[in-house]
Amino acid sequence: xxxxxxxxxxxxxxxxxxxxxxxxxxxxxxxxxxxxxxxxxxxxxxxxxxxxxxxxxxxxxxxxxxxxxxxxxxxxxxxxxxxxxxxxxxxxxxxxxxxxxxxxxxxxxxxxxxxxxxxxxxxxxxxxxxxxxxxxxxxxxxxxxxxxxxxxxxxxxxxxxxxxxxxxxxxxxxxxxxxxxxxxxxxxxxxxxxxxxxxxxxxxxxxxxxxxxxxxxxxxxxxxxxxxxxxxxxxxxxxxxxxxxxxxxxxxxxxxxxxxxxxxxxxxxxxxxxxxxxxxxxxxxxxxxxxxxxxxxxxxxxxxxxxxxxxxxxxxxxxxxxxxxxx
Amino acid sequence: xxxxxxxxxxxxxxxxxxxxxxxxxxxxxxxxxxxxxxxxxxxxxxxxxxxxxxxxxxxxxxxxxxxxxxxxxxxxxxxxxxxxxxxxxxxxxxxxxxxxxxxxxxxxxxxxxxxxxxxxxxxxxxxxxxxxxxxxxxxxxxxxxxxxxxxxxxxxxxxxxxxxxxxxxxxxxxxxxxxxxxxxxxxxxxxxxxxxxxxxxxxxxxxxxxxxxxxxxxxxxxxxxxxxxxxxxxxxxxxxxxxxxxxxxxxxxxxxxxxxxxxxxxxxxxxxxxxxxxxxxxxxxxxxxxxxxxxx
Numbered sequence: 001x002x003x004x005x006x007x008x009x010x011x012x013x014x015x016x017x018x019x020x021x022x023x024x025x026x027x028x029x030x031x032x033x034x035x036x037x038x039x040x041x042x043x044x045x046x047x048x049x050x051x052x053x054x055x056x057x058x059x060x061x062x063x064x065x066x067x068x069x070x071x072x073x074x075x076x077x078x079x080x081x082x083x084x085x086x087x088x089x090x091x092x093x094x095x096x097x098x099x100x101x102x103x104x105x106x107x108x109x110x111x112x113x114x115x116x117x118x119x120x121x122x123x124x125x126x127x128x129x130x131x132x133x134x135x136x137x138x139x140x141x142x143x144x145x146x147x148x149x150x151x152x153x154x155x156x157x158x159x160x161x162x163x164x165x166x167x168x169x170x171x172x173x174x175x176x177x178x179x180x181x182x183x184x185x186x187x188x189x190x191x192x193x194x195x196x197x198x199x200x201x202x203x204x205x206x207x208x209x210x211x212x213x214x215x216x217x218x219x220x221x222x223x224x225x226x227x228x229x230x231x232x233x234x235x236x237x238x239x240x241x242x243x244x245x246x247x248x249x250x251x252x253x254x255x256x257x258x259x260x261x262x263x264x265x266x267x268x269x270x271x272x273x274x275x276x277x278x279x280x281x282x283x284x285x286x287x288x289x290x291x292x293x294x295x296x297x298x299x300x301x302x303x304x305x306x307x308x309x310x311x312x313x314x315x316x317x318x319x320x321x322x323x324x325x326x327x
Numbered sequence: 328x329x330x331x332x333x334x335x336x337x338x339x340x341x342x343x344x345x346x347x348x349x350x351x352x353x354x355x356x357x358x359x360x361x362x363x364x365x366x367x368x369x370x371x372x373x374x375x376x377x378x379x380x381x382x383x384x385x386x387x388x389x390x391x392x393x394x395x396x397x398x399x400x401x402x403x404x405x406x407x408x409x410x411x412x413x414x415x416x417x418x419x420x421x422x423x424x425x426x427x428x429x430x431x432x433x434x435x436x437x438x439x440x441x442x443x444x445x446x447x448x449x450x451x452x453x454x455x456x457x458x459x460x461x462x463x464x465x466x467x468x469x470x471x472x473x474x475x476x477x478x479x480x481x482x483x484x485x486x487x488x489x490x491x492x493x494x495x496x497x498x499x500x501x502x503x504x505x506x507x508x509x510x511x512x513x514x515x516x517x518x519x520x521x522x523x524x525x526x527x528x529x530x531x532x533x534x535x536x537x538x539x540x541x542x543x544x545x546x547x548x549x550x551x552x553x554x555x556x557x558x559x560x561x562x563x564x565x566x567x568x569x570x571x572x573x574x575x576x577x578x579x580x581x582x583x584x585x586x587x588x589x590x591x592x593x594x595x596x597x598x599x600x601x602x603x604x605x606x607x608x609x610x611x612x613x614x615x616x617x618x619x620x621x622x623x
Binding site (some may be wrong): 245 | 339355356362370373374391443445451455459460470489491498516556559563573576577592601609
């Protein structure tokens with residue numbers, strides 16, 4: 001883009017500068033004169049979003065207040081208004097609390113590991129030789145580009161109890177017996193695999209973004225601090241980190257939003273029918289709706305999920321506006 | 328000559344001190360390089376293992392002591408993946424769905440982006456807010472009402488229904504990124520073209536469109552990746568003959584979980600277009616998500 005722009009400037013400006021200096025009527029601004037144009041231009045986007053997003057969201061709130069099950073879907077029975085019935089039902093259900101707790105714990109652990117890990121990898125990328133950095137970037141790009149579904153299937157295969165390569169390698173450690181070890185019997189181990197998969201998938205974006213951020217840290221600031229006697233740790237804490245802070249805030253917020261909705265990884269690892277121990281809020285809502293045909297109840301769970309994330313979302317949007325990119 | 332002499336002797340004097348410093352620095356680099364290579368190997372291993380398995384004959388896949396390089400590499404897994412039920416149908420569906428939804432989102436999104444980037448109007452900030460918010464609504468929250476909506480119009484188990492949903496899914500990102508690209512075209516260019524007697528339409532087609540072409544390509548590739556990778560909605564709404572390749576891959580896993588060879592071969596085929604496209608535009612993706620977060 002930047003390279004192209006000057007050439008086109010030359011193309012579009014008239015040959016011979018006199019024409020420019022000649023008194024011209026006030027230049028018309030593109031599309032700017034009538035008030036209606038911007039609205040006409042945004043109309044198609046608004047229609048699509050309203051029809052396929054606004055209306056469904058409204059509909060979700062609506063059916064979350066109804067008993068809406070298979071019979072209502074097929075129209076054999078009218079839907080029945082239950083008020084907050086679905087909500088009191090889930091709030092009284094110990095499973096809901098367990099799933100909420102699991103989702104929150106998973107999100108916190110995964111976000112902390114992936115952001116700290118990403119930062120460490122970004123710092124490492126500054127220390128290594130050029131060719132190693134290039135190797136690291138290529139490996140990470142490969143991971144980043146892999147579709148989530150495919151990545152999850154490969155992990156499932158790697159930790160297969162019988163022929164998985166992970167069990168084979170762990171079994172090689174003297175004194176450890178991992179022959180035919182199942183990773184899903186103990187939910188803690190199962191969630192560890194899920195966390196590992198999500199962290200592995202998240203590191204490339206985080207590390208590469210934060211490495212780009214690190215290269216923006218002015219070198220003379222670091223040198224000045226070093227001359228003044230700061231050790232590398234002090235330089236990191238008092239110079240690098242403050243400059244990187246806005247970026248870290250953004251990527252952490254994004255990670256929370258992504259990880260809180262975790263679905264694909266669990267869905268694939270647990271063969272499209274996860275046990276209750278492996279429910280995240282997304283899976284819980286989806287299974288209630290499409291597994292058990294309780295669309296009203298599923299909508300209520302989905303709505304609670306969105307409400308739980310609302311704070312983080314609002315923070316992200318405020319941050320985008322603050323940075324000024326949204327303007 | 329004198330100058331050279333002094334510089335050499337100066338260098339000679341400096342040697343011992345500098346050597347000590349560089350030796351410890353070099354040791355540091357060696358350690359960092361080792362860690363970096365190990366990290367790269369661990370990250371890339373799953374991709375390697377997928378390819379490795381895809382080329383192994385059936386009897387070599389199911390070994391308690393797996394081979395790290397296929398002993399008798401074969402293409403049999405790829406053949407059996409391609410011959411598996413619905414592969415060709417779902418490949419065709421994938422292409423139709425992806426290309427139509429990208430085209431739809433691009434046309435609709437470009438107009439919206441033009442409005443946001445080139446005009447100040449009442450409600451502009453609200454529109455930006457909607458576009459940013461919408462990107463964060465969990466898909467799983469929308470899937471129930473979307474299903475009911477499409478069901479009402481008898482669009483479930485059809486390609487048009489899914490295409491509509493995917494247009495909606497990729498639209499916000501499309502508007503947001505294109506807005507950035509249009510914003511980068513200097514406004515003076517529009518004005519210069521108008522002064523030179525271009526009509527608005529000509530200004531649009533001869534100035535803005537060519538200058539945002541790279542942006543259009545990048546944005547549509549990103550949309551392609553999004554639509555190609557989606558499987559939850561299509562797998563829930565449609566039957567196998569109206570699914571895409573991702574959903575096909577998922578049903579292959581659940582139907583025949585132990586056939587890892589063909590499954591990994593299918594996974595390689597399915598990811599290939601995405602990986603290639605991704606590598607082309609990777610810079611834009613990261614930039615779109617965190618744009619401007621570091622400004623020095």
